[in-house]
Amino acid sequence: MSVSAPLRTPRRRPGGPSVGRPGAVWALPAALFFLFFAVIPMGLVAYLSFTSWNGLGTPQFVGAQNWQRLAGDPVMHQGVLLSLGLTVGSWAVQTPISMLLGVWAAGPQRNRAVLAAVFFVPLLLSSAAIAIIWKALLDPNFGPLARIGPWLGLDSVSLLGSPSGAFAVIVFVSAWQFIPLHMLLYQGGARQIPASLYQAAEIDGASVPRRFLHITLPQLRNTITTSSVLMVVGSLTYFETVLILTGGGPGTSTSIVPYLMYRFGFMGYEMGYASAIAFTLVIVATAVSLVMVRLTGFGSMRSTREGM
Amino acid sequence: MAPTRSAPAAAAPDPGPGPGTARRRAPEPRRRTRRRTRANPLAGFGAFIWLLVVGVPVYALLVATLQRSDRYLESGPLTPPGDPTLENYTKAIENGFLVFVGNTLLVTAGVVALVVVLAVPVGYAVVRARTRGTDALFRFFLLGLAIPAQAVIIPVYLIIRELGLYDTLPAIVLPTAAFALPVCVLILTGSMRDISDDLYEAMALDGAGQVRTFFRLVVPLSRSGISTVAVYAALQAWNNFLFPLILTQSREQRVITLGLFDFQGQYRVDIPGLLAAVVLSAVPIFVMYLIARRSLVNGLMGVGGK
Numbered sequence: 001m002s003v004s005a006p007l008r009t010p011r012r013r014p015g016g017p018s019v020g021r022p023g024a025v026w027a028l029p030a031a032l033f034f035l036f037f038a039v040i041p042m043g044l045v046a047y048l049s050f051t052s053w054n055g056l057g058t059p060q061f062v063g064a065q066n067w068q069r070l071a072g073d074p075v076m077h078q079g080v081l082l083s084l085g086l087t088v089g090s091w092a093v094q095t096p097i098s099m100l101l102g103v104w105a106a107g108p109q110r111n112r113a114v115l116a117a118v119f120f121v122p123l124l125l126s127s128a129a130i131a132i133i134w135k136a137l138l139d140p141n142f143g144p145l146a147r148i149g150p151w152l153g154l155d156s157v158s159l160l161g162s163p164s165g166a167f168a169v170i171v172f173v174s175a176w177q178f179i180p181l182h183m184l185l186y187q188g189g190a191r192q193i194p195a196s197l198y199q200a201a202e203i204d205g206a207s208v209p210r211r212f213l214h215i216t217l218p219q220l221r222n223t224i225t226t227s228s229v230l231m232v233v234g235s236l237t238y239f240e241t242v243l244i245l246t247g248g249g250p251g252t253s254t255s256i257v258p259y260l261m262y263r264f265g266f267m268g269y270e271m272g273y274a275s276a277i278a279f280t281l282v283i284v285a286t287a288v289s290l291v292m293v294r295l296t297g298f299g300s301m302r303s304t305r306e307g308m
Numbered sequence: 309m310a311p312t313r314s315a316p317a318a319a320a321p322d323p324g325p326g327p328g329t330a331r332r333r334a335p336e337p338r339r340r341t342r343r344r345t346r347a348n349p350l351a352g353f354g355a356f357i358w359l360l361v362v363g364v365p366v367y368a369l370l371v372a373t374l375q376r377s378d379r380y381l382e383s384g385p386l387t388p389p390g391d392p393t394l395e396n397y398t399k400a401i402e403n404g405f406l407v408f409v410g411n412t413l414l415v416t417a418g419v420v421a422l423v424v425v426l427a428v429p430v431g432y433a434v435v436r437a438r439t440r441g442t443d444a445l446f447r448f449f450l451l452g453l454a455i456p457a458q459a460v461i462i463p464v465y466l467i468i469r470e471l472g473l474y475d476t477l478p479a480i481v482l483p484t485a486a487f488a489l490p491v492c493v494l495i496l497t498g499s500m501r502d503i504s505d506d507l508y509e510a511m512a513l514d515g516a517g518q519v520r521t522f523f524r525l526v527v528p529l530s531r532s533g534i535s536t537v538a539v540y541a542a543l544q545a546w547n548n549f550l551f552p553l554i555l556t557q558s559r560e561q562r563v564i565t566l567g568l569f570d571f572q573g574q575y576r577v578d579i580p581g582l583l584a585a586v587v588l589s590a591v592p593i594f595v596m597y598l599i600a601r602r603s604l605v606n607g608l609m610g611v612g613g614k
Contacts, residue, residue: 022518024441026433030426030489031445037464037486038455039448044463055465101358104351118359121366123608124590124597126547128565132572132586133369136579176361181608230610237456240549244569258458265462266554275462282459290454 042282048275055271066276075252076260076277082167083256083284087235089171090178094231095224098179102186103216123180131244134173138245163253166246170254173241178234182227189223190216236285257281373397373584380580396584400571404559405585408567409592411477412546415563418481419545420538423488427537430489431496432526436508446497452490457483457550465554479555480548480563488544491610492537499533500526532606539600539607546593564589 049066051059070076105116122130137143138160159165193216201211239258242248248255248263255263257277265274372380374392434446464483465474473479503526511521527534549565556562562570568585575582597604 022429022433022437022522024433024437024439024445026429026437026518026522027442027445030430030493031448033426034449034452034486034489037467037483038452038460038489041460041463041467042455044466045460048462097354097358100351100354104355107351115355115359118363118366120597121362124593125586126549126565126568126589128547128549128568129586129589132568132582133365135572136372136583137365137368139579176365179358180362184605185609233453233456237458239458240565244572258456261458261461271462278459278462281456282454285456285459286451286454 045275045279045282048272049279051272051275053271054269055265056269059272062272066273069273070276070280075255076280078252079255079257079260079277080280080284082254083236083238083258085167086170086174086238086256087232089167090174090235091228091231093171093175094179094182095228097175098182098227099186099220099224101179101183102188103190103212103220105183105187106190119180119183121180122177125177127177127240128244130173130177131241134169134176135245138169160246161250163250166250166254169245170238170241173245174235174238177241178231182231185223185227185230186220189220193219233285236281257284369583369587372580373587375580377578377580396580397588399581400585400588403571403585404562405564405567405588407560408562408564409588411561412563412565414477415480415484415548415552416542416545418477419485419488420541422481422485423492423541424534424538426485427489427492427496428527428530428534429522430493431500431530431533432522434493434497435500435503446493449490449493453494455487457487461550461554464551468555474555475557475561477556477561480551481545483551483555484545484548485541488541491540495537495540495610496530496533499530499536503529535603536606539603540610543593543607 048059050061050063052062052065053059101119105119125133140161159169197215197219198211201215206214237258238256239262242254242256242259243262246254248259258281261274261277261281264270264277268274373396374394376391376393376395430445430449433442468474468479468482473482507525507529508521511525516524547565548563549569552561552563552566553569556566568582568589571582571585593604
């Protein structure tokens with residue numbers, strides 16, 4: 001890896017005569033910084049997962065003990081399943097709603113401005129704030145749901161109190177938080193679709209659902225990929241919502257992987273075991289993002305106007 | 309606003325006729341041309357449902373903050389208060405909310421400065437350099453997208469402690485900036501790719517060196533990318549919860565998100581007071597939304613905005 005910039009590159013490029021080009025040295029400060037705070041910690045997590053450490057003294061090497069424990073820990077198995085379930089559930093709830101709202105919002109409705117402004121509110125709030133709001137709203141004693149719930153056939157007391165209810169609340173709250181963002185993505189994507197395609201379809205007498213299926217969906221391919229990737233990565237690293245809304249409970253029924261890492265590491269001071277949990281998260285996230293880089297073709301220009 | 313070809317045509321929700329309509333080619337002479345021929349009642353109905361899903365909780369939130377806390381427990385959250393009061397807001401401020409805001413602003417400014425200073429040269433190198441090293445570096449940053457902050461928080465905690473920074477604001481700034489870098493590098497390389505080779509040639513013919521080319525050509529022409537990056541980094545810093553939670557401890561170093569979390573622990577029964585603090589926490593971003601909506605939206609979307 002050469003770091004010094006060659007003064008002149010005598011190599012012939014198809015881009016005209018070569019001009020002075022920056023060397024890798026321009027990227028060095030950022031690379032070192034990133035190395036120090038993100039990449040080296042990754043290596044450290046791997047190392048710490050083979051140690052026993054309470055967070056204060058010196059980590060003691062204990063071999064694969066943590067990993068053996070992790071392999072046999074039912075709470076951890078449940079956590080991985082919950083994380084995956086949350087990812088799939090979030091995607092299944094958020095994608096269709098975001099897409100329909102986004103495509104609708106790209107249209108010519110008159111009242112869009114007002115609606116868009118209201119839709120936008122969740123984006124102004126941090127995850128912590130949103131979790132707190134919903135915790136207050138779902139409060140079994142004083143929350144609005146406790147009062148209007150019976151009309152809707154919802155019993156708020158059982159919502160956060162039952163395993164499936166609490167899980168559903170997490171999926172719902174994350175949808176409430178992130179749908180506006182993905183709606184914007186889809187709106188942007190839908191705006192890029194050339195109107196001529198729709199006009200042609202109209203002339204051919206294609207019905208609305210068919211137009212959606214054969215024009216909108218294929219044209220939104222890139223948007224779907226981008227949005228899905230953001231959703232998946234987001235769901236894997238969910239934390240504040242679970243910490244504030246359910247505390248991983250009732251029992252351990254909403255203890256997803258990042259929450260377990262926090263619980264064992266920073267509440268139970270078992271940093272070695274928590275590191276093993278954290279590394280599990282790295283493995284999953286790396287697999288996901290490798291797929292994501294493949295699919296989205298980041299680093300190459302994507303044409304949104306194919307065949308035009 | 310230099311429109312890049314790859315950017316979506318203003319994804320921002322636009323009041324009135326937005327860019328979507330402005331960018332339309334010559335309209336057909338007969339009848340209103342509709343970009344979408346979906347006079348779609350079903351979609352409209354769906355949008356209305358979602359309006360309720362978002363609107364009702366927001367309404368309940370705002371109403372609750374205007375209630376006296378003792379009244380809130382009796383009369384319930386959905387009835388408009390008979391005598392609206394702002395005491396919950398004053399209470400939140402008296403409880404040190406402004407200190408949290410100050411800390412958050414400091415952290416945010418630090419993160420934005422650090423990220424912009426570090427990431428802009430990387431973008432330049434990735435787009436222009438012809439050495440193998442830079443390609444490798446770009447991949448290295450891309451891989452960084454895969455590292456979730458939760459996964460490395462334990463070693464980061466160790467490193468911060470070893471550096472003697474535990475429980476200081478820089479402890480939050482450094483890792484937050486590091487984790488914002490990959491997305492920022494992506495955004496910047498995207499926007500710098502649009503600078504044409506001819507301009508570089510012209511700079512070179514003028515005898516400009518690397519540094520001058522960078523400051524006179526690259527930085528001005530990638531302004532929109534840089535502002536997106538700045539907003540993205542600012543939002544990351546503003547909303548970050550995990551780093552402050554683990555890396556700071558004392559009240560003096562508390563940021564807003566942690567302040568809310570802490571209030572939540574204290575105010576078991578004073579829900580209006582807590583919710584008032586939540587509303588206050590959204591005010592700065594709301595102001596930013598009013599001032600620079602498009603930058604905010606692009607920043608929110610990060611990679612997706614490309």
